[in-house]
Amino acid sequence: MPLDAPQRPRTLVDKIWDDHVVAEDLGAPAVLAVDLHLVHEVTSPQAFTGLRRRGLKVRHPERTVATADHSVPTTPRNLPILDELAAAQVAQLETNCREFGIPLHGVGSPSQGIVHVIGPQLGLTQPGMTIVCGDSHTSTHGAFGALAFGIGTSEVEMVLATQCLLQRRPKTFEVRVDGRLAPGVTAKDVILALLAQIGIAGGTGHVFEYRGEAIDALSMEQRMTICNMSIEGGARAGLIAPDDTTFEYLGGREHAPKGPAWDEAVARWRALPTDVGATFDRSIILDASALEPMVTYGTNPGMGLPISAAVPDPAAQVDPAHRRALEHALAYMDLRPGQTILGQKVDVVFIGSCTNGRISDLRLAAAAMDGRKVAAGVRMLVVPGSDEVKREAEAEGLDDIFRAAGADWREAGCSMCIAMNGDQLSPGQYAVSTSNRNFEGRQGKGGRTFLASPLTAAASAIAGAVADPRTLAGIDTFAAIGGR
Amino acid sequence: MPEPFESFTSRVIPLPAENVDTDQIVPARYLKATDKLGLGEALFHDWRFTESGEPREPRFVLDRPEMAGRQILLAGDNFGCGSSREHAPWALVAWGVRAVITTSCADIFRNNALKNGLLPIIVDPERHAQLFELAAANSAVEISVDLESQLVHLPGDEDLEFDVDPFSKLMLLRGTDELGYLLDQEPAIAAWEGSHEPRVDTRGATVA
Numbered sequence: 001m002p003l004d005a006p007q008r009p010r011t012l013v014d015k016i017w018d019d020h021v022v023a024e025d026l027g028a029p030a031v032l033a034v035d036l037h038l039v040h041e042v043t044s045p046q047a048f049t050g051l052r053r054r055g056l057k058v059r060h061p062e063r064t065v066a067t068a069d070h071s072v073p074t075t076p077r078n079l080p081i082l083d084e085l086a087a088a089q090v091a092q093l094e095t096n097c098r099e100f101g102i103p104l105h106g107v108g109s110p111s112q113g114i115v116h117v118i119g120p121q122l123g124l125t126q127p128g129m130t131i132v133c134g135d136s137h138t139s140t141h142g143a144f145g146a147l148a149f150g151i152g153t154s155e156v157e158m159v160l161a162t163q164c165l166l167q168r169r170p171k172t173f174e175v176r177v178d179g180r181l182a183p184g185v186t187a188k189d190v191i192l193a194l195l196a197q198i199g200i201a202g203g204t205g206h207v208f209e210y211r212g213e214a215i216d217a218l219s220m221e222q223r224m225t226i227c228n229m230s231i232e233g234g235a236r237a238g239l240i241a242p243d244d245t246t247f248e249y250l251g252g253r254e255h256a257p258k259g260p261a262w263d264e265a266v267a268r269w270r271a272l273p274t275d276v277g278a279t280f281d282r283s284i285i286l287d288a289s290a291l292e293p294m295v296t297y298g299t300n301p302g303m304g305l306p307i308s309a310a311v312p313d314p315a316a317q318v319d320p321a322h323r324r325a326l327e328h329a330l331a332y333m334d335l336r337p338g339q340t341i342l343g344q345k346v347d348v349v350f351i352g353s354c355t356n357g358r359i360s361d362l363r364l365a366a367a368a369m370d371g372r373k374v375a376a377g378v379r380m381l382v383v384p385g386s387d388e389v390k391r392e393a394e395a396e397g398l399d400d401i402f403r404a405a406g407a408d409w410r411e412a413g414c415s416m417c418i419a420m421n422g423d424q425l426s427p428g429q430y431a432v433s434t435s436n437r438n439f440e441g442r443q444g445k446g447g448r449t450f451l452a453s454p455l456t457a458a459a460s461a462i463a464g465a466v467a468d469p470r471t472l473a474g475i476d477t478f479a480a481i482g483g484r
Numbered sequence: 485m486p487e488p489f490e491s492f493t494s495r496v497i498p499l500p501a502e503n504v505d506t507d508q509i510v511p512a513r514y515l516k517a518t519d520k521l522g523l524g525e526a527l528f529h530d531w532r533f534t535e536s537g538e539p540r541e542p543r544f545v546l547d548r549p550e551m552a553g554r555q556i557l558l559a560g561d562n563f564g565c566g567s568s569r570e571h572a573p574w575a576l577v578a579w580g581v582r583a584v585i586t587t588s589c590a591d592i593f594r595n596n597a598l599k600n601g602l603l604p605i606i607v608d609p610e611r612h613a614q615l616f617e618l619a620a621a622n623s624a625v626e627i628s629v630d631l632e633s634q635l636v637h638l639p640g641d642e643d644l645e646f647d648v649d650p651f652s653k654l655m656l657l658r659g660t661d662e663l664g665y666l667l668d669q670e671p672a673i674a675a676w677e678g679s680h681e682p683r684v685d686t687r688g689a690t691v692a
Contacts, residue, residue, distance in 0.1 A: 023672040028651045031669050033676060035683040043569065045518035050663075065686040071516055085516035092518045103686045129683050136568040136592060152570035152596035154661070162666045164673055168649070200503055201562035204591060234565065236591050255684055300503050300565075321502050321560060328501070418512045427535045439507040439566060441530050 009275035011172050012241050013207050016147040016272070020130050022164055029166040035129040035146075037159045038115045039066040039102065041093040042420070043134030047157035048096040059163045061101040065124060068093055068107050069114045071420045074383050074410035077108055086421065100160070113386020113412045116140040116354035120224065121388055123253025127242035127269040132159055137354045137436065138237075139230040143223035144250070145242035145272050147207070150231060173206035173235060174280035177214035179289035183479060184470035186364070187222035188356060188434065188453035190214065191229040192294035194286060196304040203235030206282065209274065210240050214288035220249040221360040228355045229436050232301040241273035293469055295341045296438045296451040298329035303438070305341065307456065307468050313337035332440055333448050334428075341450060341466050348431040349380040349461040350443070351454055352410075353417035356434035357385030359392050361454040363481050366398040368458035368472050369405040375464025380407035381423060383415040407461070419444045432460040486601030488659035492582060493628040493637075494555035498619045499545055504559060505566035506593065510575045512567075523571055524578035546579070550623060558615055559586040563604075564593025573597040583629050585636070587612045598652045599662060603631060605646045631656060 010018070022031040037060075044066075051058070058064060071086035073079070081087035090107060097104040105111040105118055112118070116137050119125040125141045131148035132138060134156040141148035155165055177190060195202075208230050215223070223240050230238025247266055250256045257265040292306035303326075305311070314330065314337065317323035330337065335344075351357070351365050362384065374380045382402045384390035390412055393399055399409045416423040417435035419442065425431055427446025434457050438449035452460070455469035455478070469475060514526035532544040539547055557576065563586045564572060573596045576584070583603040594604050607615070618625050618638070628637040631653060636644040655662060 022676040023669055028665075029649075031666065031672065033673075033680070036686070042515050046520055046570075049519070054663075056667075060682075062685050062687050063682060083516070089516050089518055124684055124686060126683060134568060134570075136566065150568035150592055152568055152573075152592060152599065154570060154596065154599040154663070158663050158666055161663060162669070162673060163677075164666055164669070166651075166662050166666060200565055201588060201590070204562070204588060231566075231592075234562070234590060255686070300505065321500065324500070325502050420512045420515060437505075437507070437566060439505045441511055442507050445511070445530055446535050 009277035011274045011278045011280065012145060012209055012239055012272055013147060013170065013172050014278070016128055016130065017169055019128065029168045031164050032130060032167045034132050034159050034163050034165060035063065036119070036124055036131045037064040037163070038119055038131065038133035038138065039064060039156070040070055040115050040133070040135065041068045041089045042070040043153050044096065044156055045089065045092050046153050047160055048100065050157040051100070051160055056161045058100040058102060058160045061103070063163060064102045064160065065105070066093060066097050066102050067105040067112055067115050067118055070414045070418055072107050072413045073421050074413050074415045074423055077411055083422065110387050113388065114354045114357060114414055116228065117358060117385035117389065120144065120220070121253070121386060123250055123256035126250065126256065126265070127246060128272050132165065136231040137228050139235070140224050140228040140354055142227040142230065142237050142239040143220060144246055145239055145269065147237055147239065149236040170207040170236070171205055171281040173203055173208050174283040175208050175210045176212040176283065176285045177210065177288050178212050178285060179214055179287050180217065181214060181288045181291065184455060184472070184475045185291050185293055186453040186455060187218055187225040189291055189294040190286070190288065191226045192296065192301070192304040192451065193291050195229065195233050195302045196294065197286070198233055198284065200232060200300050200302040201234045203230065203233040206235050208233065208235045208238035209280070210238060211274070215240055216243065219360060220245060221358045224358065225355055229301065232436060242269045293453060293456050295456060295466060296449070297333065297335060297341050298326070299332055299438055299440050301436065301438060301451060303329060304451070307342050307466070308340060310338050310340055311335050342468060344450070344466045345430065346378060346432050346450070346460055346465060347429040348425055349374070349378060349457050350383070350416040350431055350433040350435065351457050352381070352383030352385065352415050353435035354385065354414070355436045356454050357383060357389065359389050360481070361434065362389065362393050362398050363396070364478060365454040365458040366401040367474070367478055367481050368455055368469065369407070369462065370401050372405055372462045374406040374461045378461055378464050380405070380461045381410055381416060382407050383410045383423070384412045386412045416443050418442070432457045432466060486656070486659050486661070489601055489603065489631050489656040491628060491630045491632065492555060493626050495624055495626055496556045496558045496615070496619050497545055497551050497554045498558045498616060500560050500616055502560035503562045503565055506564055506569050506572040507566055509564065509572040510569060515569060515571055520574045523575035526571070527575040527579050553580065555580055555582045556627065556629065557581050557584045558619060559584050561587045563589050564597070565590040568592045568596070570596045570600070573600045573602045577602050585615060598649070598656065601656065601659070603629065603648070603656065605629070605636060607644060607646060611644055
């Protein structure tokens with residue numbers, strides 16, 4: 001190409017991809033360099049075993065970071081891990097990190113937390129990076145304009161050994177969200193609305209790029225909520241172009257560049273957004289101002305509805321496979337076609353997870369709970385996404401609000417999102433959960449999950465049934481709460 | 485390291501449910517293991533057993549006596565969605581499954597499966613429906629999977645072509661794994677690293 005030829009307009013994903021291709025043999029996938037590798041206790045042990053068997057080292061322990069989050073109890077930290085398997089898994093992570101020289105933010109550390117909460121919090125997550133983790137919600141880090149995606153344990157081993165992965169270039173999928181969100185409608189509702197529209201396989205083979213007025217107006221934490229659930233649409237990654245909101249969040253964080261290096265980094269990051277004229281393989285447009293609070297009714301995150309809408313009727317489904325799936329889901333959930341989820345009795349309310357366990361989520365829920373009580377017979381768990389989020393919430397007195405309301409204020413971890421640590425539903429129980437998956441048994445065998453925003457969850461805890469957060473007193477003022 | 489993938493013939497296990505997520509394939513409580521052993525038992529555990537641990541009645545498809553030893557799972561659309569847990573293909577392989585025929589697989593599941601000698605075979609919805617009809621009409625119907633020629637042989641000399649990533653195909657046929665290939669890329673990786681500053685140091689704050 002002649003030097004003066006204009007370069008083809010590129011998307012954000014193209015730019016990050018092109019920056020990280022180490023090699024590409026004919027017919028083979030690209031060897032893609034990984035800038036940051038996040039490790040947790042559940043999907044890494046077999047990878048370290050593989051390294052030992054082959055006599056390999058971790059190529060870049062200083063580009064790798066670990067924490068324990070999935071199987072750790074959220075009971076006080078001075079208590080031992082009672083589940084022997086979980087205790088052994090956490091101990092194995094500690095051994096592996098020590099042996100291979102990987103920094104560990106382990107149980108008891110002030111920087112422990114859900115891997116997708118601590119990465120951004122520590123300033124490790126930065127624009128333009130490639131970030132991987134043996135966890136499908138790695139897509140969270142895309143909020144910073146990083147290409148971040150979940151991998152399997154074999155790939156964890158590859159990245160540990162070579163700091164690279166073999167990848168085919170993904171297709172791109174533009175998700176444009178125009179307009180402004182109404183009071184009581186949050187980032188969680190945006191992503192649930194997208195999933196309800198495109199289904200849980202709608203983004204397979206693609207990477208989402210979220211853009212538009214509504215996305216630009218979101219805080220970093222809200223952007224993380226949206227990117228987090230990209231995988232629920234089948235897309236391994238979902239990105240948002242970095243902007244001043246991104247840089248304000250990052251500046252001054254422990255691992256963010258400092259001094260002249262910061263200015264250089266910002267200059268580099270400002271060149272990342274998708275070029276004018278760049279094209280996407282697919283596009284969809286949502287109108288934020290038309291969105292309502294969303295809630296799921298079924299057994300996958302695409303089975304969602306505006307909160308006042310009626311549960312669909314399987315008989316109206318043309319495709320027999322869809323009809324069977326819907327019948328099966330409604331039977332599992334014990335719901336009837338035509339009913340609303342609004343008003344459905346709940347047993348448990350869970351606020352937390354890598355989707356909605358950050359400080360702004362807790363502030364919103366606390367604002368809704370302030371001076372009110374969790375309804376009789378409802379158990380409410382509030383689980384901060386990290387130890388730092390917990391300290392911050394306690395400094396603001398949010399824990400007092402939750403406790404006074406009758407909620408359980410816990411230690412940081414994945415908790416009832418994946419129900420590996422003892423926090424779980426009993427068979428048949430209904431939960432309103434701010435987490436990301438309503439699969440059968442996800443929150444405990446036989447448990448039934450309604451996914452919703454922290455505001456909807458808090459309103460439901462007070463009502464003892466699924467409630468519309470727009471009925472909360474002072475809801476018009478809540479938009480000013482979030483922050484960051 | 486997986487064995488070289490050879491052609492095989494098997495009856496099929498029909499599982500028409502769509503959007504089967506990896507939480508169903510291996511429930512999360514089985515992820516506390518630090519090895520890959522015993523995962524066959526965890527496979528579809530909560531679809532196979534009641535809350536009190538009794539086999540469900542009617543039996544889940546895997547547990548019907550005639551399904552024993554079958555190596556082909558005929559699955560619904562978007563198989564393996566959700567969590568990235570590689571325990572899902574580990575458990576399927578531990579059970580003896582060597583190929584999953586469906587209309588689409590989730591991206592992470594497909595990647596994980598291919599690294600464990602488990603072949604996802606993607607067919608169009610029409611063919612997919614035909615295969616289910618075939619299995620419903622005759623549960624003992626045998627089909628053959630030939631990766632080398634990318635064909636599924638059906639009874640009556642009918643062949644069904646399928647696509648597979650050429651690189652993954654080569655790895656499967658040789659029974660080699662991608663890590664070996666990546667390790668051979670060391671000179672390219674070293675050269676790339678020589679000309680690209682690390683973006684972050686996880687050990688401590690970046691120095692000004």
